[in-house]
Amino acid sequence: MELFLQFFVNGVMVGGLYALAAIGIVLIYKATRVFNFAVGELVLLGGFFCWSCLTWFKFPVWLSLLLALAGAIIIGFLIERLTLRKLIGQPILAAIMATLALSQVFRGLMLFAWGPSTLPYPTKVIPGSPLVAGFVVMSNELLWTFFLSIIVFLALGVFFKRYRMGMFMRATAESHQTARSIGIDVKSVFGVTWGIAAFVAALVGIFMGARVGLGVGPTPLIALKAFPAVLFGGLESITGALIGGIVVGILENLSGAYISPNFAEITPYIILLLILLFRPEGLFGLKRIERI
């Protein structure tokens, strides 16, 4: 029972990380109908920005965080402006391939800048110490991640309900043509969406860096586990991404505890296959009706 509780809590916390990454994917998919396969590299890039500010320039933690997040937003804008905007109207494979190609470009650039080895953060970025509740130990990084993903989720909810840009984004998600016809600048909506998604990805990267360090090899592989989370919740649903992330985190940790730690690596992908076989639209996704 203690084992179960410990791994369950760990799963919820790690799930928060997956949920954050998943929210970024869902945002982009909702607004632009592009599935961002480069999410792993975006996560890593944001984390590395913060690492460089701390290590190369010796900035204080708060300034590094701000600079890293700002840098990520700029990268998000640039990705949309330079590549994906030019591919509007192309078939779906072009968009998939473009994000895959972007992931390779970033991988190359990051290898140039930061090299192939795993880099830990030089100072403690996340405040606090592990919380012990009864016999369950909760690491402070994961607690922060978990609460931050809840905060991001709530903030996005308010943003979509209350703010003009948020409502533009919802309208764009509904239909590009209708949105244009009522005067929404769809292209700037795309840009803002990519900016927000890159911002969220950078948050994930910073937390991963604080927890296990950053490496061009391992970090994108962890971030890829957001995909099962996205599909579990449904591609169109931000709530779904949150729940999906947590469920994937729990199942991964429990299978690691009860089957084998090795097996935990592929548990998310087995979940992914099962979802695709039995309920491709996910929990809260829209079931699309196709007409010829």
Add this chain to the structure above:
Amino acid sequence: MYRPCGTFDETYIQDIAIIRTPMHWSSLIAGIILLFSLPFLVSGKYLSLLNLIGISIISVHGLSILTGYTGQISLGQAAFMAVGAYTTGLLAVYLKFPFWLALPCSGVITGITGIIFGLPSLRIKGFYLAMATLAAQFIIPWLIVNVRPDLTGGTDTLVVPTAHIGSFAFNSQERIFYLVVPMAILVTFLVRSLVRTRIGRAFTAIRDNDLAAEAMGISLFRYKLLAFFICSFYAGIAGSLWAYWMRAINIDYFLLSDSIWYLGMVIVGGMGSVPGAVFGTVFIRTLDLLVKNIAPWLGTVVPSLAGVAAAALGPFVFGLIILVFLIFEPRGLAHRWEVIKSYFRLWPFSY
């Protein structure tokens, strides 16, 4: 389609011929003679590039059928090649299968694996299918490494015996060249023929609109799974040849990034084009070798990059090339080739 001036079909056999004019025939024969004399002309490094290109062409042809002709995106091609390579490895090492038996067995077993991971394609498409094949790309290598590490060597290298036909051993780059390249030509011919049969037309119909195709009486179940089978079969053959070429296989050659590269070759060559698959593979693989040659030079110019230049420049240049092609020439090299051909057909009076 333009034909050279004065080329008319008089019989049905002429009408369906792939190779039409005396010029076609003579350039084909000259090209094959040149190709087979290459081992006498080029040195070791370029010969091994040619072998790699030959193996990649077989795999890319499979992917081209699945993605270019049937419109089903696959991110698992490298994992399927791993299945082929490890099947060959296990059959050859433990059951002492001869080369000519291990090769088709690997193809068929990989094909069946492909069908299993292609099953979700009956309900889903687009991004969702890319996800399912992405899952294959992670699950298959995990199974290879973890289920029977005592047989497959786990993360270590599995050493494969040399391929033999009779007493002739394919034990050098020159010799394996005469195994890989004829296979690549054969597969190219088979694929070129396949896409103009009933099956090929069904694939194209499914790509253009699968619901419309089903309404016209094309069984999606049968043809989608057939496309997955053919794709994985060729991946298996390519993987098997890879095993006999390297004579040592390791799971590190079959990663997600390799799958992305194979997909990139299809894109650069041109979707839904048989010559495109060949152009794309030759282009990307040659470019990769070029980049690998440039990397040490870059290391001497900027010393701080010396250690990482080789590993970093490859994905960077590859990603940029794919983006450039997607944005400026989405129909790929095959389309450019057609444009050049039709230009010279009308030259110098192109108006």
